[in-house]
Amino acid sequence: MTLAPRPPEIPAPMPSSTEAPVLVWFREDLRLGDHPALAAALETGRPVTALYLYDDASPSLRPLGGASQWWLSRSLKALAQDCAALGLPFTVRKGAAATEIPKAVKEAGAAQTLWSRRYGAAEAKIDGEVQARLERAGVEVSTFNGRLLYEPWEVTSKAGTPLKLFSPFWRACQAKGDPAPPLPRPTKRDVTAGPALDGLAVEDLALEPTTPDWAGGLRANWTPGEAGAREAVGAFLDDGLRGYAKNRDRPDLPATSRMSPHLRFGEVSPRQLWHAVEAAKAEGAANGTDVEKFRAELGWREFSYHLLHQHPELATRNVQPRFDAFPWSKPDPAQMRAWRRGLTGYPIVDAGMRQLWTTGWMHNRVRMICASFLIKDLLVDWREGEAWFWDTLVDADPANNAASWQWVAGCGADAAPYFRVFNPILQGEKFDPEGAYVKAFVPELKDVPTRYVHKPWEATEIELRAAGVTLGEDYPRTIVDHGKARDRALAAFGRLPPKD
Ligand code: FAD
Numbered sequence: 001m002t003l004a005p006r007p008p009e010i011p012a013p014m015p016s017s018t019e020a021p022v023l024v025w026f027r028e029d030l031r032l033g034d035h036p037a038l039a040a041a042l043e044t045g046r047p048v049t050a051l052y053l054y055d056d057a058s059p060s061l062r063p064l065g066g067a068s069q070w071w072l073s074r075s076l077k078a079l080a081q082d083c084a085a086l087g088l089p090f091t092v093r094k095g096a097a098a099t100e101i102p103k104a105v106k107e108a109g110a111a112q113t114l115w116s117r118r119y120g121a122a123e124a125k126i127d128g129e130v131q132a133r134l135e136r137a138g139v140e141v142s143t144f145n146g147r148l149l150y151e152p153w154e155v156t157s158k159a160g161t162p163l164k165l166f167s168p169f170w171r172a173c174q175a176k177g178d179p180a181p182p183l184p185r186p187t188k189r190d191v192t193a194g195p196a197l198d199g200l201a202v203e204d205l206a207l208e209p210t211t212p213d214w215a216g217g218l219r220a221n222w223t224p225g226e227a228g229a230r231e232a233v234g235a236f237l238d239d240g241l242r243g244y245a246k247n248r249d250r251p252d253l254p255a256t257s258r259m260s261p262h263l264r265f266g267e268v269s270p271r272q273l274w275h276a277v278e279a280a281k282a283e284g285a286a287n288g289t290d291v292e293k294f295r296a297e298l299g300w301r302e303f304s305y306h307l308l309h310q311h312p313e314l315a316t317r318n319v320q321p322r323f324d325a326f327p328w329s330k331p332d333p334a335q336m337r338a339w340r341r342g343l344t345g346y347p348i349v350d351a352g353m354r355q356l357w358t359t360g361w362m363h364n365r366v367r368m369i370c371a372s373f374l375i376k377d378l379l380v381d382w383r384e385g386e387a388w389f390w391d392t393l394v395d396a397d398p399a400n401n402a403a404s405w406q407w408v409a410g411c412g413a414d415a416a417p418y419f420r421v422f423n424p425i426l427q428g429e430k431f432d433p434e435g436a437y438v439k440a441f442v443p444e445l446k447d448v449p450t451r452y453v454h455k456p457w458e459a460t461e462i463e464l465r466a467a468g469v470t471l472g473e474d475y476p477r478t479i480v481d482h483g484k485a486r487d488r489a490l491a492a493f494g495r496l497p498p499k500d
Pocket of ligand 1: 395408
């Protein structure tokens, strides 16, 4: 038997408690596809209202950096449009979650609130407080994993303890089997619209720079939002995945996915990527080695979250306490400026720092080289570098950024040994063999012969003149001598107390 549709002139009944709306609180999951909280909300069949709260009022939360704020603004605009197309009321508000979420839930008359879990200590504490308040008010709260392949606390050693090294961690993840397939993106038919709440326009959040407007390079390079993420995944599956294992260390090639900001803001889920690369392999667009390597990189992201869960102060405190008394140099303002602006005189470092400054992103290999330069060559505390990346990266991530800086410094869990000092010349020659990456971001050196592009000071004056370069004028002389800086670093790090 099929029920006849309700004639339009008969008003819909007031919602009973079982038909009371549900509220989905969006946070770091700015997408509609493979969104477990949204899917569960729609599954109830009740009216659904969506909310994003820009929380700049909870003092315990680390404020987003400038590049991330720009991304968030664009991503929210995209999400607002996507929700509108689906007929899902979406509201943006601002304020402290502990008070604003219960207020919005009350205004919506919602009987249930759903969200994807967050993993930072401050975020988790706030979420716990909000949950407690809502439950005291009789509102059901349901939380979901919308961000990771595996919950950080679910992956343990055989003895049930957290893991400290990547390889056993990744083996333990793999032993759990493939993550579940992604949930489909809802369609209009799946949505019963809940009440539309008063809110702000995304512009009211003033997240994008105006005077000066420094975001031109970001706009030129990125399309935030779920559709932008989908397009970027498609381009990567078509052109980047084949050969990923071999080429991912080459900053001069378009060989990596550039998914990091999309993952950071949850415009794509790691599950979607996990299964997309498998599907590409089935269609013959990639081989098993490329797929496994790509998944292992997603694994490093998982591992960073595992570490963040174990070490809530990952961005501010050495995982290995033996580093606590390390005699970092007082940052020299001129050297810091040279590092930040890409004027160190080491072309690969300068190219990386300028790529970051102009596009909001830097290739992974070059991130390691630039971080090593700050920590080992300049002996500057890794936290200075972490903070600069936090402000300038569009993918600045509370787990990945902190864990990676600690990895390079050697004070992290599964860290590079302290005596590993990246040589910016050899690294450049190995991973940017033609100097194409350097020339793209350090145009002063575009006519320097390839064999000198990573060490222009070795060219003769005649060769440099022919390339239009006068060292110290068109391009800086090196701000430190790498050989001497390396010896100084090895001596300083060599005095650390032994590892437990
Ligand atoms: P792909 O090679 O295509 O990898 C796919 C995804 O796997 C990435 O999007 C990312 O989510 C994850 N991934 C890849 N490499 C790593 C890694 N080494 N550690 C953790 N996850 C990884 N990544 C961030 O997402 N945010 C950060 O703030 C961040 N800061 C970093 C700081 C330093 C000093 C270093 C050395 C690395 C940092 N990384 C960070 C890790 C890595 O550089 C980026 O994830 C990667 O360059 C993003 O490019 P992609 O999306 O093309 O990567």
